[in-house]
Amino acid sequence: MGKFIFVAGTDTSAGKTVVTGFLARYFHQQGRSVITQKWIQTGAGSIQEDIQVHQNLMLDGCDNKADIFQKEKRHVSPYILKMPAAPVVAAKKEGVFIDKDKIKNSYFYLKENYEVVIVEGIGGVLVPYVPGEYIIDLAAEAGLSVIIVAANKLGAINHTLLTIEAIKHRKMKIEGIIFNQVDQEEDPDIISSNISAVIESTSEKVFGGIRYSKNFSELYFDFKKLLENQRF
Ligand SMILES: Nc1ncnc2c1ncn2[C@@H]1O[C@H](COP(=O)(O)OP(=O)(O)OP(=O)(O)O)[C@@H](O)[C@H]1O
Ligand SMILES: [Mg+2]
Secondary structure, eight states: OOOOEEEEHHHSSHHHHHHHHHHHHHHHHOOOOOEEEEEESSSSSSSOHHHHHHHHHHTTOSSSSOOOOHHHHHOOOOOSSSSSSHHHHHHHTEEEEEEEHHHHHHHHHHHHSSEEEEEEEEEEEEEEEETTTEHHHHHHTTEEEEEEEOOSSSTTTHHHHHHHHHHHHHTTEEEEEEEEEETOOOOHHHHHHHHHHHHHHHHSSEEEEOOOOOOOHHHHHHHHHHHHTSSO
């Protein structure tokens, strides 16, 4: 069965790119055809930076690195903007019109051609991609289900519950929540109590937490264990 997932962050730098790449690797290792998308990449040069990381994480250790990301370049990243800012701000500055039909057409093209499509969100869920239209609404229109990546730091309980509320309001399915430690210095009590507080406050599935590490093999090991314990 196909898997079509939107990776929503509680904020920018929550770890969406890393989790998107890990999800791609997880399904790729199962022998499925997998591709990722970043609908609007901001702060980019000519390369699609987040997509590059997805590709590296997905194909790490593989002999056969067929470059489907290059082949599908037009669709994996329909909009690439230079300014490191919210999409509406960067698009206005660069005189680019963001056409949601172009984004949806690229998504549906990939959905037709791949068994798994993982779409990395942009910042948090209520980031507008054009004035007054939010990225999560586009994900809802595309029929995507959601994995939430919560930056596991002080404030995460509120950010995560607000994110859940915004997604449920749009009647989207939440596949689960992953807590990601983004700051090495974070208090271990905060890390664990954030997770337990969210478990107590919602009926949504919490996959668990990923530690802080710059060793991505180690991080992937954590990630894989989280998913393997679930029916996902
Ligand atoms: N568990 C972790 N341990 C250590 N570093 C991490 C971890 N998760 C993410 N990082 C690092 O934190 C930074 C932000 O992560 P990432 O790029 O995945 O966030 P993002 O949500 O995709 O951000 P953006 O909103 O810019 O797309 C990156 O440099 C990444 O390598
Ligand atoms: Mg990213």
